[in-house]
Amino acid sequence: MSEALQRLREFAKQVLKCVEKDEPVRIPKRTTSNIRYDPEREIFTLGPDKLERRPRTLKGSKKLAQMLSVAAFAKELVEKGRSATLREIYYTSEGWEVDFKDQRESDAIVEDLEATLGLKREEFGVWPEEDGAAVYGDLLVREDGVEIHAERAGISGYNIPPNVDAVEILDCGAERVIAVETMGMYRRLVQERAHEKLNALIVGLKGQAARATRRLLRRLNEELGLPVYVFTDGDPYGWHIYMVIRSGSAKAAHLNEELACPDAKFIGVTATDIVEYDLPTEPLKKTDYKRIEELRRDPRYYDPFWKKELDLLEKLGKKAEQQAFAKYSLDYVVKEYLPAKLDELE
Structure with missing residues (x-):
């Protein structure tokens, strides 16, 4: 089993466990308040803060449903050895039970998934619109x-x-x-x-x-x-x-x-x-x-x-x-x- 597939499955199990226990799902907080500049390594990194998404609240359940939908789609991509662009994910989501108001929202969910899994989106089959040069x-x-x-x-x-x-x-x-x-x-x-x-x-x-x-x-x-x-x-x-x-x-x-x-x-x-x-x-x-x-x-x-x-x-x-x-x-x-x-x- 690939590393990406294993982490996607572990994430789904983690969410299910939190739902059963009515506990919040904690994901890395990507806002500017949690971004640190490391002068020794001279790079920006995420700090330790976490964002809580509660399954029993309207906002929390929607975000979790969106993340799980993207994760399920990514799992299918990895299993079939296929890929999809960020734009294609946005359009594909039109057929899901949860939707996104615009592509910025779906892109943000993909980035949340990256941070949560500790993987680059390319590793679970999601590509940007542009190639490298x-x-x-x-x-x-x-x-x-x-x-x-x-x-x-x-x-x-x-x-x-x-x-x-x-x-x-x-x-x-x-x-x-x-x-x-x-x-x-x-x-x-x-x-x-x-x-x-x-x-x-x-x-x-x-x-x-x-x-x-x-x-x-x-x-x-x-x-x-x-x-x-x-x-x-x-x-x-x-x-x-x-x-x-x-x-x-x-x-x-x-x-x-x-x-x-x-x-x-x-x-x-x-x-x-x-x-x-x-x-x-x-x-x-x-x-x-x-x-x-x-x-x-x-x-x-x-x-x-x-x-x-x-x-x-x-x-x-x-x-x-x-x-x-x-x-x-x-x-x-x-x-x-x-x-x-x-x-x-x-």
Whole structure:
């Protein structure tokens, strides 16, 4: 019996026992009041608080019925070796005796089930709408019995599947991983043969990294010992893309042990780079200034480096994209910028 199937059955038995004894079912509390930042491990985690759902109350019984319905559906997926997206679960629930007012409610129940079971949703057959992005370079994997080399899978590379843990990593000749925010820069690095020149796996993030992409980065770092570097735009949103990769998100605090990559290092565009490289810029928008203030209140940005960069960015009133280095030449970022950044850190 798979671990997922065993835990789903144990959960159902636990709920039944609580109903028979008229006791509350306790599940991890995922609200902000129970999310802790661990400065030693540099990740967000769930605290010890529990949420009580009482079977004899209207609200409690409804939530438990919803959880059991999703758990039963997940059990069927696992037993049949199938999968369903979050959107499909929402539509499937239309045929259940309990329903959801919208997809946000059904998504939240799936997240409650994750936290309660101690499993990622992908492990019990539930996938997000989006896949991870792509990886290019000297990486050989086996997916569904098929061996795939990331450099021979076409110009777009190997598409990262939703359930990365089902992928077997067979071989890797790279010495590092460079994750890039935009797919435009990903294609630029592939075209300039950055994977060869920098002996790296190039991972396209497609903006804020999907869970599958973050899980792959964690596996490459943890299982293969590859250092992970994150290359983003020079703005508060790009910087936070890096921080989510490094320390996880508050929303997924119950999963950050497996998704976060605390060893990841930043090689993205800084406010200092904007000045020193005289990069083309765009004015900061109101939303950018608001985001700067939000980051200042985030304990992950208390580090002197980030304080300095946030202050300078605000003072400049400007931001710069990764592609701004094209001012010098299309290959400048591979020939000059990234090697210089890597030299500083290695």
